[in-house]
Amino acid sequence: MSTLRPALLTDHYELTMVSAALRDGTADRRCVFEVFSRRLPAGRRYGVVAGTGRLVDLIRDFRFDPAEIDFLRRTGVVDDRAARWLADYRFTGDVDGYAEGELFFPGSPILTVSGTFAECVVLETLALSVLNHDSAVAAAAARMVTAARGRALIEMGSRRAHEEAAVAAARAAYLAGFRFTSNLAAGQRYGIPTAGTAAHAFTLLHDDEQAAFASQVATLGKDTTLLVDTYDISQGIRNAIAVAGPELRAVRIDSGDLAVIAQQSRELLDSLGATETKIIVSGDLDEYAIASLAAEPVDMYGAGTAVVTGSGAPTAGLVYKLVEVEGRPVVKRSEHKATIGGRKVAVRRHKPTGTATEEVIVPQGVPDRQPNDRLLQRSFVVEGEAVALPTLDESREHLRECLISIPWEGLKLSGGDPAVPVTVVPAS
Incomplete structure (x- = not known):
């Protein structure tokens, strides 16, 4: 509180x-x-x-x-x-x-x-x-939950809001059906499950992408999510599976034509034997963007700015x-x-x-x-x-x-x- x-x-x-x-x-x-x-x-x-x-x-x-x-x-x-x-x-x-x-x-x-x-x-x-x-x-988040058709959502808009508004927004989004928040204060105050991956800065910190992935996996294990779009998404997926193996929990994609990229990523993951590795997409998603991805092989959505600002x-x-x-x-x-x-x-x-x-x-x-x-x-x-x-x-x-x-x-x-x-x- x-x-x-x-x-x-x-x-x-x-x-x-x-x-x-x-x-x-x-x-x-x-x-x-x-x-x-x-x-x-x-x-x-x-x-x-x-x-x-x-x-x-x-x-x-x-x-x-x-x-x-x-x-x-x-x-x-x-x-x-x-x-x-x-x-x-x-x-x-x-x-x-x-x-x-x-x-x-x-x-x-x-x-x-x-x-x-x-x-x-x-x-x-x-x-x-x-x-x-x-x-x-909550109204914006509820519309996103409806558009997601049962797929999980994570609220990740804290960096787009006043620090106290961010905590309140995380609570309201969870009320509306979001599965997780990235905001740790909301997790502590309200018992909301928290989740997070890593930023592009962590990949850029290391000498190459594989080194960054290896560090994250060594610390968190294979039950983690690797951000694969810092350089080239297809190569990023190959590097992620090369480091973590097909047991990697998920990859996250934060840019590009998400509909096309999600299809290509699913095909690539399957070809590498990572048939159970999930695909998480983010990047200025609102309810309309989420609805447009309904037919694509996306497993989870990350919503930030749109949800914490009421999506318009x-x-x-x-x-x-x-x-x-x-x-x-x-x-x-x-x-x-x-x-x-x-x-x-x-x-x-x-x-x-x-x-x-x-x-x-x-x-x-x-x-x-x-x-x-x-x-x-x-x-x-x-x-x-x-x-x-x-x-x-x-x-x-x-x-x-x-x-x-x-x-x-x-x-x-x-x-x-x-x-x-x-x-x-x-x-x-």
Whole structure:
């Protein structure tokens, strides 16, 4: 778990609102905030909820220490009244929402934060930064998992992201079905299996390619992966098998026309007797590149930049909006950004076969439950105390089951309507 203190991961305007609300007496009004997306990123048919476990940990640790309060007071961000309030801050409200690994669609109330206005409003930036990032990565990774058609993927994008974002991205990719990560911090924090080979620099360090391969095999044994495209791929494969023998676990190819090279490499490996040696490909792979290799003899994909940046959609487009004050629904009416007032309850409707047909959302009420409906929200924090959450592996399995449940058209990589339509019905 990160040692990062979360309290100042907060926008200035949140504390401006707290200061003013404390002064005018509205800070303690009971409120409900909801996190949702008005639309999915272009070309996407579903979103994936990710980061909830991280967010709950951060809310638990959300405290202002004396040095932070002194900074806020000295710089005029807060006045004395607000500084005293921050010194005693502890979230005492409730957090409910969709489980990690759940799919979401436009309007889905994926997180509900309730409590006093002041204690809830200061969590806006924290909630959105965690959920927008992790959900974007998880959605991209899930599309790659679908495109891979059962072949394993390794997340290897740490060098393309902020150091903490890299760890969060590795977690989100594993949630989405990636088999491994190259990020050791993610392995330590979250128990994600780690894997790695070697860089071209290791080959270039040695006098020749065979010397580099011999060193790696001597250290790690034949159950390793040799990077064979530093010079000439075909000769690299010959050198790898000459050094390690046909029992070599895998070769990795990181450049070139991967479709053609994969075919040629498989033929060459087989001709050398290395029929069980696997082929791993990497090099700016996204879901479309992975899908294009579906018919080729590739055993594993390594994805880096595309997965940690959301493959063209680096944010999930989530917003955090006030929907209820003292039990009264409140509505933002601005054009193109209107909200639906009131706390929402959501169910996903299914056929008897298990295929999802509709998401039904009821503001200020309870849905008329039908057979095969599944209630989507669950408790994460109750009166300030975190409840037991599913493990990362359980959330990973939940997402796998959710993806199986949506109509097959919803798994297409091409643009189209959301995989499951959302219906907002009047409160009962």
